[in-house]
Amino acid sequence: MTKDIFYGPDFELLSKQDPEISSVLLSELKRQQTNLQLIASENFTSRAVLATLGSTLSNKYAEGYPGKRYYGGCEEVDKAEYLAIERAKSLFGADHANVQPHSGASANIAVYQAFTKPGDTVLAMSLPHGGHLTHGSPVNFSGKWFNVVSYGVRQDTELIDYDELRDLAIANKPKMICSGATAYPSLVDFEKVRAICDEVGAIMWVDAAHFIGLVAGKAIPSPVPYADVVSFTTHKVLRGPRGGMILAKEAHAAAIDKAVFPGMQGGPIMSAVAGKAVALKECATPEYQKYAKDVIVNAQALCTALEGEGMRAVSGGTQTHLALIDIRGTGVNGKVADERCGHAGIVLNKNSIPFDPEKPGITSGIRVGTPATTTQGMGVPEMQTIASLISRAIRSEDPAVLAGIKSEVHALTSKFPIYNA
Numbered sequence: 024m025t026k027d028i029f030y031g032p033d034f035e036l037l038s039k040q041d042p043e044i045s046s047v048l049l050s051e052l053k054r055q056q057t058n059l060q061l062i063a064s065e066n067f068t069s070r071a072v073l074a075t076l077g078s079t080l081s082n083k084y085a086e087g088y089p090g091k092r093y094y095g096g097c098e099e100v101d102k103a104e105y106l107a108i109e110r111a112k113s114l115f116g117a118d119h120a121n122v123q124p125h126s127g128a129s130a131n132i133a134v135y136q137a138f139t140k141p142g143d144t145v146l147a148m149s150l151p152h153g154g155h156l157t158h159g160s161p162v163n164f165s166g167k168w169f170n171v172v173s174y175g176v177r178q179d180t181e182l183i184d185y186d187e188l189r190d191l192a193i194a195n196k197p198k199m200i201c202s203g204a205t206a207y208p209s210l211v212d213f214e215k216v217r218a219i220c221d222e223v224g225a226i227m228w229v230d231a232a233h234f235i236g237l238v239a240g241k242a243i244p245s246p247v248p249y250a251d252v253v254s255f256t257t258h259k260v261l262r263g264p265r266g267g268m269i270l271a272k273e274a275h276a277a278a279i280d281k282a283v284f285p286g287m288q289g290g291p292i293m294s295a296v297a298g299k300a301v302a303l304k305e306c307a308t309p310e311y312q313k314y315a316k317d318v319i320v321n322a323q324a325l326c327t328a329l330e331g332e333g334m335r336a337v338s339g340g341t342q343t344h345l346a347l348i349d350i351r352g353t354g355v356n357g358k359v360a361d362e363r364c365g366h367a368g369i370v371l372n373k374n375s376i377p378f379d380p381e382k383p384g385i386t387s388g389i390r391v392g393t394p395a396t397t398t399q400g401m402g403v404p405e406m407q408t409i410a411s412l413i414s415r416a417i418r419s420e421d422p423a424v425l426a427g428i429k430s431e432v433h434a435l436t437s438k439f440p441i442y443n444a
C-alpha cells in the first residue's frame with residue numbers, strides 16, 4: 024500500500040516502526056490533496072524543499088555562523104548556510120541576511136532585541152486591524168515587555184491611516200516603527216513610512232511575512248530599499264520550509280546576528296536553513312515570478328467573485344495574495360462560516376474585520392488566500408467556482424448539503440493534484 028506513495032521507501036520503514044505516526048502523515052497528505060487550501064499563510068512547498076527537510080542535516084548542531092561555529096563537523100552545513108545567505112541577499116538586493124530564525128515570531132524577537140530594550144516604545148499595527156501577535160498584543164511578549172502604541176486603518180477606506188501614524192509617531196517618539204500585517208489586503212506605502220521614521224528618528228522595521236513571496240516574485244514593490252530591517256517567514260507565498268529570516272542594512276548586520284545567536288536561539292535547524300536555500304533558488308526562476316503574479320490575479324478574481332455572491336471586500340478589494348471579506352450580508356458570523364466551510368472541505372479562517380463589532384473568537388469576516396491553489400495550477404475560472412462553493416457552504420446549515428459541496432470540492436481538487444506519486 025505504501026509502495027507507490029509520495030513519501031518514498033523510507034516511509035515503509037516508518038510505517039512498520041510507527042504505524043500511528045505514519046498514518047497521520049498519510050491522512051494529512053490526503054487532507055491537503057483533497058480539500059481546498061485557502062489559508063492565506065499556507066502553501067505547498069516543492070518536493071525538493073521537502074527532501075531537504077527530511078535529510079540528515081537535521082542531525083547537526085551548528086551554533087554560531089558559517090566559519091565561526093561552536094562545534095566541529097560544520098563544514099558541510101556551512102556550505103548550505105552560505106548558499107542561503109547569498110541567495111537571499113541576491114534575490115532581495117539586501118546588504119545582509121540572517122537565515123537562522125526558526126519562525127516569524129523568532130525573527131521578530133530578534134528584531135526587538137537588536138533595536139530596543141524592554142520598556143521602549145514601539146509603534147505597530149493593531150491586531151484587530153490586521154497586525155500580528157508579535158506587534159504588541161497584550162498576551163504576547165511584545166505587549167508585555169514593550170510599550171507598544173498601535174495604529175490602525177481609517178474607518179471609511181479601511182486603509183492605513185498614515186496621518187494617524189505620523190501623529191502617533193510625533194507624540195510618542197517610538198524607537199521603532201513596524202509595518203506589516205496578517206490581514207491587510209492592500210500594499211503598504213514604504214516611502215511614507217520611511218519619511219515618518221526619519222522625521223522622528225525611529226528604526227523602520229517591516230514584518231513582511233505575508234507578502235515577501237510576492238516581493239521575491241517581483242509582483243509588488245519591495246520594502247528592502249527603505250527599511251532598516253525586514254523580517255519574514257519562509258513558508259507562505261515564498262513556498263519554502265517553515266521558518267524565518269531577517270534582512271538588514273549593513274550597519275545593523277552585527278546587531279541582528281548577535282540578537283539571533285546567542286541572543287535568542289541556540290543551534291539553527293540546518294535542514295530548514297538548507298531548505299530555505301532551495302526555496303530561494305526556486306524563487307529566482309521565471310516560473311516563480313509568473314506564479315507570484317498569478318497569486319494576485321487569482322486573489323483579485325476570488326475577491327470579485329465573492330462580492331458577486333453578496334459579500335463585501337474589506338478596503339474594496341485586494342492588491343495582494345489575500346482578501347478579507349465582511350460576511351455580515353450573509354447573516355452568518357465568521358466562526359460559523361469557518362465551521363461550515365470546513366465541513367464542506369474548504370479550509371479558510373474566520374478573521375476580525377476593522378472595527379469589528381464581534382469578539383475575536385466569533386468575528387464578522389473570513390480571510391481567504393490564493394498561494395496554495397495557485398501552486399496547484401488553479402486560475403480565474405476555478406476562483407469563480409470556489410467563490411460559489413464558499414457562498415453555498417456559508418449559507419447552508421444542512422450537513423447533507425455541506426457533504427454535497429465537499430464532493431464538488433474533491434472533484435475540483437482531483438483535477439489539480441499535488442504530491443502525486
Ligand code: DSN
Nearest residue numbers: 063064127155205206
Ligand atoms: N499565523 C499566520 C497567519 O496565518 O497569518 C501569522 O503568523
